Amino acid sequence: MTEKSQGAVVICGLPASGKTTFLAALWYEVFEKRDPNARLSFETLTGLDHSHLNAIMRRWLEAKEQIHTETASGKIVSMNLKDKAGSKVRLTFPDLSGESYQAIWEDRECDPKLAELLRGCDGILMFVNANKIKRPVGVAETTQYAEKLASNAAEAGASEDWHPKLAPTAVKLVEMLQMFRCEALQARATRLAVVLSAWDKVEEENVTPEQFLASELPLLDQYLRNGPDRWNVRVYGLSAQGGDYESEEVKDDEERNEKVAEIRAMDDASERIRLYTPELSRDLTEPIAWLTA
Ligand SMILES: Nc1nc2c(ncn2[C@@H]2O[C@H](COP(=O)(O)OP(=O)(O)O)[C@@H](O)[C@H]2O)c(=O)[nH]1
Numbered sequence: 001m002t003e004k005s006q007g008a009v010v011i012c013g014l015p016a017s018g019k020t021t022f023l024a025a026l027w028y029e030v031f032e033k034r035d036p037n038a039r040l041s042f043e044t045l046t047g048l049d050h051s052h053l054n055a056i057m058r059r060w061l062e063a064k065e066q067i068h069t070e071t072a073s074g075k076i077v078s079m080n081l082k083d084k085a086g087s088k089v090r091l092t093f094p095d096l097s098g099e100s101y102q103a104i105w106e107d108r109e110c111d112p113k114l115a116e117l118l119r120g121c122d123g124i125l126m127f128v129n130a131n132k133i134k135r136p137v138g139v140a141e142t143t144q145y146a147e148k149l150a151s152n153a154a155e156a157g158a159s160e161d162w163h164p165k166l167a168p169t170a171v172k173l174v175e176m177l178q179m180f181r182c183e184a185l186q187a188r189a190t191r192l193a194v195v196l197s198a199w200d201k202v203e204e205e206n207v208t209p210e211q212f213l214a215s216e217l218p219l220l221d222q223y224l225r226n227g228p229d230r231w232n233v234r235v236y237g238l239s240a241q242g243g244d245y246e247s248e249e250v251k252d253d254e255e256r257n258e259k260v261a262e263i264r265a266m267d268d269a270s271e272r273i274r275l276y277t278p279e280l281s282r283d284l285t286e287p288i289a290w291l292t293a
């Protein structure tokens with residue numbers, strides 16, 4: 001029998017975009033639960049033993065927020081999956097912290113190992129936290145600031161220095177995607193799955209993930225639709241937690257604590273997961289399968 005082809009997907013996203021939470025829930029679904037209806041099933045891991053994934057899965061099961069990893073570990077982790085026909089898909093997490101993606105925007109630098117991965121992948125799974133979008137400052141607000149600044153300038157003296165990390169979310173993401181296509185990187189992937197995480201925070205607004213992208217991240221939406229980079233895009237809304245989890249920083253939020261208790265009481269942990277494709281699904285492998293179809 002000839003070896004079936006292998007597709008490759010790379011995960012990207014700025015820090016706090018929901019990557020670790022997704023990985024924890026995915027590990028539960030493909031490894032612990034082994035849902036036979038999932039599009040892709042688990043084969044092997046490379047670059048990591050099971051202990052790290054088991055640890056983040058435990059936090060996910062206990063409804064506790066993931067611990068933020070400040071420094072890039074430099075570790076490249078891949079989960080090898082296969083579809084029902086036997087074709088293999090390699091899902092790679094180049095950097096669990098997301099700092100290397102931040103560096104693409106802030107320092108215009110790309111880790112050579114990440115560059116190599118981007119050149120060789122078929123599809124990109126990009127995470128954006130729907131609950132942490134920084135919008136650009138509008139003209140009316142700018143005018144207000146300018147007036148205040150003018151009247152306070154004398155006493156205030158020092159002005160706050162601008163830093164690239166203060167840029168609006170859409171600006172960072174568009175620049176990151178454009179850099180993927182630049183001379184130096186030449187990512188060949190054409191498919192891009194945008195996963196809007198923490199979807200439970202916006203679910204009540206009753207908009208589709210595509211509508212949300214267009215209204216909350218218009219620059220990114222327009223770039224994806226009409227930009228020169230020709231991405232073949234699907235937009236997903238994902239609640240991997242089903243609501244807020246217990247947080248180390250916020251302890252006295254009653255509404256949050258109630259939600260956490262409700263989530264912990266669910267019989268089946270998979271019920272926390274809601275993926276809008278835009279139809280409701282629980283299959284976290286769906287976007288990965290589409291990226292390599
Ligand atoms: N409400 C809610 N919050 C989420 C969800 N997924 C992630 N988050 C929160 O988003 C923040 C960043 O998530 P994390 O997975 O650590 O992001 P990473 O830095 O990209 O790995 C944390 O506070 C998470 O609890 C979700 O499905 N619902």
Ligand SMILES: [Mg+2]
Pocket residue numbers: 016019020021066067068069096097
């Ligand atoms: Mg993380």
